[in-house]
Amino acid sequence: MKKIIYFLVMIFFVLLLIGCTPEDKEEKTTLMISAAASLTDVLNELKPVFEDEHPSIELTFNFGGSGKLAQMIIQGAPSDVFLSASESDMDKLQVEDMILKETRVNFAENELALIANKNQPVKVSSFDEISSATVEHLAIGEPESVPVGRYTKQVLEHLELWDSLQGSLVLSSDVRQVLTHVELGNADVGIVYASDALRSGKVTIVATADSDWHDPIMYPGAVVSDTSHSKEAKLFLAFLTSEKGQELLHKHGFK
Amino acid sequence: MTDYSPLLLSLKVAGISTFFVFIFGVFFAHLFSRKKFFGKSIIESLFMLPLVLPPTVVGFGLLILFGKNGFIGSWLLNWFDFQVVFTWIGAVIASIVVSFPLMYQSAAAAFESLDARMENAARTMGASNWRVFWTISFRLAWPGLLAGLVLSFARGLGEFGATLMLAGYIPGKTDTIPMAIYFAVESGQMEKATFWVVIIVALGFSTIMWLNWWSRRNIERYKNDNA
Numbered sequence: 001m002k003k004i005i006y007f008l009v010m011i012f013f014v015l016l017l018i019g020c021t022p023e024d025k026e027e028k029t030t031l032m033i034s035a036a037a038s039l040t041d042v043l044n045e046l047k048p049v050f051e052d053e054h055p056s057i058e059l060t061f062n063f064g065g066s067g068k069l070a071q072m073i074i075q076g077a078p079s080d081v082f083l084s085a086s087e088s089d090m091d092k093l094q095v096e097d098m099i100l101k102e103t104r105v106n107f108a109e110n111e112l113a114l115i116a117n118k119n120q121p122v123k124v125s126s127f128d129e130i131s132s133a134t135v136e137h138l139a140i141g142e143p144e145s146v147p148v149g150r151y152t153k154q155v156l157e158h159l160e161l162w163d164s165l166q167g168s169l170v171l172s173s174d175v176r177q178v179l180t181h182v183e184l185g186n187a188d189v190g191i192v193y194a195s196d197a198l199r200s201g202k203v204t205i206v207a208t209a210d211s212d213w214h215d216p217i218m219y220p221g222a223v224v225s226d227t228s229h230s231k232e233a234k235l236f237l238a239f240l241t242s243e244k245g246q247e248l249l250h251k252h253g254f255k
Numbered sequence: 256m257t258d259y260s261p262l263l264l265s266l267k268v269a270g271i272s273t274f275f276v277f278i279f280g281v282f283f284a285h286l287f288s289r290k291k292f293f294g295k296s297i298i299e300s301l302f303m304l305p306l307v308l309p310p311t312v313v314g315f316g317l318l319i320l321f322g323k324n325g326f327i328g329s330w331l332l333n334w335f336d337f338q339v340v341f342t343w344i345g346a347v348i349a350s351i352v353v354s355f356p357l358m359y360q361s362a363a364a365a366f367e368s369l370d371a372r373m374e375n376a377a378r379t380m381g382a383s384n385w386r387v388f389w390t391i392s393f394r395l396a397w398p399g400l401l402a403g404l405v406l407s408f409a410r411g412l413g414e415f416g417a418t419l420m421l422a423g424y425i426p427g428k429t430d431t432i433p434m435a436i437y438f439a440v441e442s443g444q445m446e447k448a449t450f451w452v453v454i455i456v457a458l459g460f461s462t463i464m465w466l467n468w469w470s471r472r473n474i475e476r477y478k479n480d481n482a
Contacts, residue, residue: 014295056437117280137341137423142424142438142441142442144438144441144442144443144444145438145442146441151432166426167425167427167428169425169426169427170341170423170424170425171423171424171425171438172424173419173424173437173438173441177419177420180315180318180420181423184318184322184323184324184325185323185324186340186341187341188322
C-alpha cells in the first residue's frame, strides 16, 4: 500500500514538472553545429551575440576533434554546420558530397605559439634559441596523430632543430596535455596554437612562429548537405565571416 | 627491423613496480588484518581509490604531487636533484599506484582467511612475531599473495593513462607497449599497432593462464593432502 502511495506522489510531481515547462510561443529553428574543440570558447561567447541578432535561431554545439566529427557526419549524425580545424577533414566530406561545396569558407586562421610558465624564467625568447642546452623538456603534440604536432614538426624541421631535440621532446596526445605540462612547470616550454595559449592564464607566449615555416593552419566551415535549415546555416557562416564575428575570433587569438 | 625497446621497457617497469607493490601490499595487508582501529575503513578506501578513478585523474594527481613544483617533486629536486616527471621512474610510480589496490585486496583476503589459532599456537611456543609471520602466515597465505602478485604485474604491464601524464611519451625513453599501441593507432600505423597488440595480448593471456593453472593444481594438491 505504501509503495503505491509513493508511486502516486512521484507521478504527481513529474506531472507538476511537465506542467511547469514554459511552452514556446514561436517556433525556433535549432541549428546543430559540429565544431572543432579549439573553437569552444569563442563559439560560446559568440552564441548570445548571434541569437540576439537572429531571435528565431537557436544554436547548439557538438564539440570534438575535427577528424572524429567528420567521421560522425559521414555516419549520418545530424548536423547543420561543420566547423573544422583542418582542411583535410573538410576535404573528406567534400569528396563524399556531404557538404554544400559553394558554402565552404575559411573563416579563421591560427598561429603556433612558443609558451612558457608565467612564474618560471626560461632561457629562450625565440624559436631558434631552442636547443638541448637551453631547454630540458619541450612539450609538443604527437606529430603523426595530433594536428598541432604536425605543424610543430614542420616548424622544428624548417629551423633544423628536429633531430637535435630528440630525447627532449615530450609528445602529448592533445593540446590540453601540452598546456598542463607547461602550467605545472614540468616542461620548460611547449608549442600550441596561439588561441589555446590565450585560454590558459598560467602560461605566457614567448614567441609566435612565422607563418611560412609551416602549412597554413586554416579553419574551414561549410553547410552540411543533409540539413533542412540551409538558409539559417548560411546566415550563421556569414556571421562568422562578418566584422563582428571576426572581431570575436581575433579576441580569442585567431587571425 | 622492429624496435623492441617498448617490450624491454614495459617488462622493466612492470617488474620493478610489482616488486614494490608486493612488499607494500603484503606489509599493509598483514598490519591491518584482524585489527580494528579508528579510520581503518577510511585508509582502506583510500588504498582502493586508484582502482575506480579514471587513469587520467590518477595521472593528474600524481603530476601535481611529483611535478617540479609539487609537494614530493620539489623535495626530491632540492635534496637529490632528481626529477620524476618525464622519466621511466615516473612510469614505475604510476604503475605502482594503479596496481597497489589489486595486491592489497588479494593479500588482505589471504591473511584474513588464515586460521588465527595456528599463529597463536606458534606464539605460545615462544616464536617471535617475525618468525610467526615468515614460517606460518606468509606460507599459508602464499596462493593468495601470488594471485595478487601476478595481477599486479599484468596491470602494470597494461598501464597507460596515468603513465602518459606522469612519464610523458618520449620515444626511446618512456615509450611502453601501451603507448606505442595508442600512438600507432592514432596515426594509422596499423601494422605496428597490430604487432604490439599481439605481443601484449600474448603476455597478458599467458600470465593469467599460468595463474589459473597454478591455482587449480594447488587446490587439487590441497584436497589430496586432506583426503
